[in-house]
Amino acid sequence: MEGVDHLAHERNKAQFDVAVMKAVWAGSRDAYELFHRFSRLVANDPEMFIPAIKAQATEEQQKQWLPLANKMKIIGSYTQTELGHGSNVRGLETTATFDPKTDEFVLNSPTLTATKWWPGGLGKIATHALAHARLIIDDKDYGVHGFLVQLRSLDDHLTLPGITIGDIGMKYGSGAYNTMDNGSLIFDHVRIPRNQMLMRLSQVTREGKYVPSNVPRQLSYGTMVYVRQKIVFDASIALSRAVCISTRYSAVRRQFGSHNGSPETQVIDYKTQQARLFPLLASAYAIRFVSEWLNSFYKDLLQRLEAKDFSTLPEAHACTAGLKSITTSVAADGIEECRKLCGGHGYLTSSGLPELSAVYIPACTYEGDNVVMLLQVARYLMKTISQLKSGNKPVGTTAYLGRAEQLMQYHSDVLRAEDWLKPNVVVEAFEARAARMSMACAQNLSKFNNPEDGFQELSADLVEAATAHCQLIIVSKFIEKLQQDIPGKGVKEQLGVLRSIYALFLLHKHIGDFLSTDCITPKQGYLANEQLRSLYSQVRPNAIALVDAFNYTDHFLSSVLGRYDGNVYPKLYEEAWKDPLNDTSIPDGFHEYVQPMLKQPLHHGRL
Numbered sequence: 001m002e003g004v005d006h007l008a009h010e011r012n013k014a015q016f017d018v019a020v021m022k023a024v025w026a027g028s029r030d031a032y033e034l035f036h037r038f039s040r041l042v043a044n045d046p047e048m049f050i051p052a053i054k055a056q057a058t059e060e061q062q063k064q065w066l067p068l069a070n071k072m073k074i075i076g077s078y079t080q081t082e083l084g085h086g087s088n089v090r091g092l093e094t095t096a097t098f099d100p101k102t103d104e105f106v107l108n109s110p111t112l113t114a115t116k117w118w119p120g121g122l123g124k125i126a127t128h129a130l131a132h133a134r135l136i137i138d139d140k141d142y143g144v145h146g147f148l149v150q151l152r153s154l155d156d157h158l159t160l161p162g163i164t165i166g167d168i169g170m171k172y173g174s175g176a177y178n179t180m181d182n183g184s185l186i187f188d189h190v191r192i193p194r195n196q197m198l199m200r201l202s203q204v205t206r207e208g209k210y211v212p213s214n215v216p217r218q219l220s221y222g223t224m225v226y227v228r229q230k231i232v233f234d235a236s237i238a239l240s241r242a243v244c245i246s247t248r249y250s251a252v253r254r255q256f257g258s259h260n261g262s263p264e265t266q267v268i269d270y271k272t273q274q275a276r277l278f279p280l281l282a283s284a285y286a287i288r289f290v291s292e293w294l295n296s297f298y299k300d301l302l303q304r305l306e307a308k309d310f311s312t313l314p315e316a317h318a319c320t321a322g323l324k325s326i327t328t329s330v331a332a333d334g335i336e337e338c339r340k341l342c343g344g345h346g347y348l349t350s351s352g353l354p355e356l357s358a359v360y361i362p363a364c365t366y367e368g369d370n371v372v373m374l375l376q377v378a379r380y381l382m383k384t385i386s387q388l389k390s391g392n393k394p395v396g397t398t399a400y401l402g403r404a405e406q407l408m409q410y411h412s413d414v415l416r417a418e419d420w421l422k423p424n425v426v427v428e429a430f431e432a433r434a435a436r437m438s439m440a441c442a443q444n445l446s447k448f449n450n451p452e453d454g455f456q457e458l459s460a461d462l463v464e465a466a467t468a469h470c471q472l473i474i475v476s477k478f479i480e481k482l483q484q485d486i487p488g489k490g491v492k493e494q495l496g497v498l499r500s501i502y503a504l505f506l507l508h509k510h511i512g513d514f515l516s517t518d519c520i521t522p523k524q525g526y527l528a529n530e531q532l533r534s535l536y537s538q539v540r541p542n543a544i545a546l547v548d549a550f551n552y553t554d555h556f557l558s559s560v561l562g563r564y565d566g567n568v569y570p571k572l573y574e575e576a577w578k579d580p581l582n583d584t585s586i587p588d589g590f591h592e593y594v595q596p597m598l599k600q601p602l603h604h605g606r607l
């Protein structure tokens, strides 16, 4: 019935202050930032074009271009990926050849695979591209640099001479990503003034002299690092949206279990439903908190870079790449699991889940394919280990590797299931697992004469070691979050339950790592799983309140299953009748195509 809260009985069970939990969830990001995340499918993708200008343009160039971009006087596209190369940025083929006679660069797409392909906004709306191309001076190739190129007239929006642009066509399903005009672009000897090469990091003089960057060349990748840390925050929103929908629906849905006319069982009370749903609820909170930490780490990096302190740049790259990879995989897989948790109705567009999935899953690919990103983390871990011998003491997220010798002797001293509730017990187990997996890779790598051959041969193991390292970071940051002063009745206790669920779910899921590295015994693994079951019972009465704390409106969720009031069935039915198919009783085409078949006479008893 309208106006009735069908989930009131669930909300009354909450054992914590929901208003405080809402504030904890919102964290340091304001509402605009939250909304902005989902207005990202705008043409002028502010996520990339504007940050790239800020990162790679000189002050003078910023003064010229930023006001235009910020006021949408130009619409920009971050145009890096090509038909033939996306992951391998150093393999890009587009060229920008300096012409000293005219003080210009000539941009050209020498091959079909050099065609720019995928950049958002490029297909129909962008007027300018921040094009990544190989800088060529006097036939010498100086590698990939950024160039600002006008693509379309600002008068009639027609493409300019030498520019061939198109949309790359429909993408996965009917999802909203089809509102993004990801485009293709071919340059045919397009000339731009020399001052349209972004010259903050390296320059080309009027005489055609290349002045290399006096800072790490990887700063030219800075925009990708910036977006990757934002993507981690985005993962917490996407996953929490799906978890909110499937948790509320799981409390509404009843199936089996009726005795003597009693109501059927709420599916949220089935242990299998809890074992699938509650780790995702815990993961949403875990990803949110690690994204807060990552954002502060990134802001600290920016301050250091201003002071020409590059000391945390490698770690920032490894953390943004690795956490982007892990959190988007968890969120993408989690959204699909949430669909399945809603049974058949989860497959309806009106559930909001198919659309959320279709829009979200490319996050595992864009801004760095998730495996390629974990391989970057693995390189960083192997390099860190290789430097141990020279006395280099790792700090920050790899500090535990400085205690590798000690961790190699570690054995968990868990005796009872509740021992797994102690944060230090959990962190030690995760550190030992990560250290032993990385040390084993380093050991095996040392057997190869050519380290690169070894790295390729061992890359699957290295990805697993990188995953263990990133999961340790997320577990540690969840624990650190709870060491903060968090007011409110029961709030910290509930977050402590979620923290333990997150960690013990991972331990259970990756039990093979923990056993094969001899960090824990099978019995200790069994006790962890036993504790997990008990934790699910502790979350159960708070589940609805924990997803209410995400503070999402019904409009934002756009899901009949995830409605705040739980009034699902009437709204499901109402929503279905909005489908144009239900405008008429007899479907179009019936008389022309179906009825003649039905009217066909029977021949000898056969149709």
Ligand SMILES: CCCCCCCCC/C=C/C(=O)SCCNC(=O)CCNC(=O)[C@H](O)C(C)(C)COP(=O)(O)OP(=O)(O)OC[C@H]1O[C@@H](n2cnc3c(N)ncnc32)[C@H](O)[C@@H]1OP(=O)(O)O
Residues within 6 Å of the ligand: 037, 040, 047, 048, 078, 080, 081, 086, 087, 088, 089, 090, 120, 218, 219, 221, 222, 224, 225, 227, 230, 231, 234, 313, 314, 317, 365, 366, 367, 368, 369, 372, 376, 379, 380, 383
């Ligand atoms: C809501 C949210 C909105 C979400 C809104 C998002 C909307 C979708 C828009 C999507 C946009 C895109 O996809 S834009 C396109 C995104 N494309 C990508 O992400 C491409 C991924 N590929 C890459 O980043 C690079 O090719 C990478 C894989 C790192 C390899 O680069 P290189 O070959 O140059 O480097 P390597 O040889 O591997 O490493 C050399 C050294 O450089 C270091 N290094 C490499 N990259 C580094 C980096 N970024 N910063 C620091 N250091 C780096 C390595 O650690 C090595 O250090 P040492 O070992 O110490 O020497």
Ligand SMILES: Cc1cc2nc3c(=O)[nH]c(=O)nc-3n(C[C@H](O)[C@H](O)[C@H](O)COP(=O)(O)OP(=O)(O)OC[C@H]3O[C@@H](n4cnc5c(N)ncnc54)[C@H](O)[C@@H]3O)c2cc1C
Residues within 6 Å of the ligand: 048, 078, 079, 080, 081, 084, 085, 086, 087, 088, 117, 118, 119, 120, 177, 182, 362, 365, 366, 367, 368, 369, 370, 371, 372, 375, 459
């Ligand atoms: C929705 C969407 C939006 C995008 N928007 C933009 C944009 O605005 N601007 C832009 O420039 N680009 C954009 N891209 C492109 C995106 O950045 C690339 O697709 C992404 O970087 C992956 O590169 P790739 O396609 O070359 O994948 P590939 O690297 O070709 O991946 C194919 C397979 O090869 C594997 N692989 C590749 N290299 C290795 C290796 N060294 N070791 C082991 N395995 C490897 C990968 O893991 C993967 O399984 C977008 C892509 C999508 C899907």
